[in-house]
Amino acid sequence: MDLVFPPHVEDFRREVRSWFARDFPADIIAKYKSGQPLTTAEVRRSEMALGAKGWLASAWPKEHGGPGWSIEEQYVFDEELERAGVPTVTPMGVVYVGPVIYTFGSEEQKARWLPGIRDGSVGWAQGYSEPGAGSDLASLEFSAELKDGTYVLNGHKIWTSSAQHADWIFLLARTSRREKKQEGISFICCPTNAPGVTVKPIVTIDGAHVLNEVLFENAEVPEANRIGEEGKGWTYSQYLLGFERTSYARIGGKRAMLRHVRALASIGSPASNERLMDDPGFAMRLASAEIAVDGLEMTVFRILSAAASGGSLGDAASTVKILATETHQRITELFLDAAGAFMGHRGESAGTAPRDVASYFAGRAQSIYGGTNEIQKNIIARKVLGL
Incomplete structure (x- = not known):
């Protein structure tokens, strides 16, 4: 595996970096960097700016309207997006459901949904977890009963990210009950403004509104809103989860976080002029976190290289x-140390402490959502190591 990007990829990097600096809405970047939540209109404007450039669906192949970039170009684009401080692209459309639609959907479904996902004009949410079915997702009870060509949806989805910005939600729903709980689950799309659908906000410990409950009471959608075959939703969801779990890497963002920590730790205390970086224990933990990001990057390269050679993201994405x-959590723990050491200082540490503490709290959930890390270890043991 050659870790040196060829000249044409570095030319591409310069093109991307220049566009973000020159043409992307600067007010959106400023608000995002300040830690303020974006409105639905601002989320749309951010993603439609990328869509107008043809860069929102960055990993899609050309035949489905993507740029058809190489693995190296996709990686560099993600890195430069993070470096520029551009808001993280809402993954539910372009990263999650889009590939499911163009892989398993009908031609009518592709024509209906892919353009709005690709250009950023239509937002999506993911309806997987339920109050009694999180990591054990196969135990879901959300029901979709087919009556005269219409699915009647009933149930309760929870921890639904960005549902307040979404026009559509894709769901795992039980359409029949068979011996094996993974069977009888279907993949269905529903507009969030359909009668019988209620979105309720969940405000988390960091004060943010990212998550929601979504309640369904006799909501109706046509049978044509089911992706693929009835009862094959579990198969499609596992395909989707490979993209989801790999998308957590965000190497560029983690390197920006590390630069931020190092800058904070290099500021002298107002009381003693001592620097946190002079503490050997802190310096060792920071170096360890930097090494962990390097290791994560190498792991991503290996998995993406295998996929580029005709393999699949598959279970190795776990x-x-x-x-x-876990690396994100280690870095945000350093945020707390840096913010706490010099609280009250008029420099950078005081100005960013509220945002940094919020990042720490939000990061505690990362090892839970998308399948808990304990579940991921079981997947690796069984399906990767063959134990």
């Missing part, structure tokens, strides 16, 4: 999910 989320 490795990225574990490493990415």
Whole structure:
């Protein structure tokens, strides 16, 4: 595996970096960097700016309207997006459901849904977890009963990210009950403004509104809103989860976080002028976190290289999910140390302390959502190591 990007990829990097600096809405970047939540209109404007450039669906192949970039170009694009401080692209459309639609959907479904996902004009949410079915997702009870060509949806989805910005939600729903709980689950799409659908906000410990409950009471959608075959939803969901778990890596963002920590730790205390970086224990933990990001990057390269050679993201994506989320938590723990050491200082540490503490709290959930890290270790043991 050659870790040196060829000249044409570095030319591509310069093109991307220049566009973000020159043409992407600067007010969106400023608000995002300040830690303020974006409105639905701002989320749309951010993603439609990428869509207008043809860069929102960055990993899609050309035949489905993507740029058809190489693995190296996709990686560099993600890195430069993070470096520029551009808001993280809502993954539910372009990263999650889009590939499911163009892989398993009908031609009518592709024509109906892919353009709005690709250009950023239509937002999506993911309806997987339920109050009694999180990591054990196969135990879901959400029901979709087919009556005269219409599915009647009833149930309760929870921890639904960005549902307040979404026009559509894709769901795992039980359409029949068979011996094996993974069977009888179907993949269905529903507009969030359909009668019988209620979105309720969940405000988390960091004060943010990212998550939601979504309640369904006799909501109706046509049978044509089911992706693929009835009862094959579990198969499609596992395909989707490979993309989801790999997307957690966010190497560029983690390197930006590390630069931020190092900058904070290099500021002298107002009381003694001592620097946190002079503490050997802190310096060792920071170096360890930097090494962990390097290791995560190498793991991502290996998995993406295998996929580029005709393989699949598959179960090895669980490795990225574990490493990415635990590394994020290690870095945000350093945030707390840096913010706490010099609280009250008029420099950078005081100005960013509220945002950094919020990042720490939000990061505690990373090892839970998308399949808990404990579940990922079981997947690796069974399906990767063959134990």
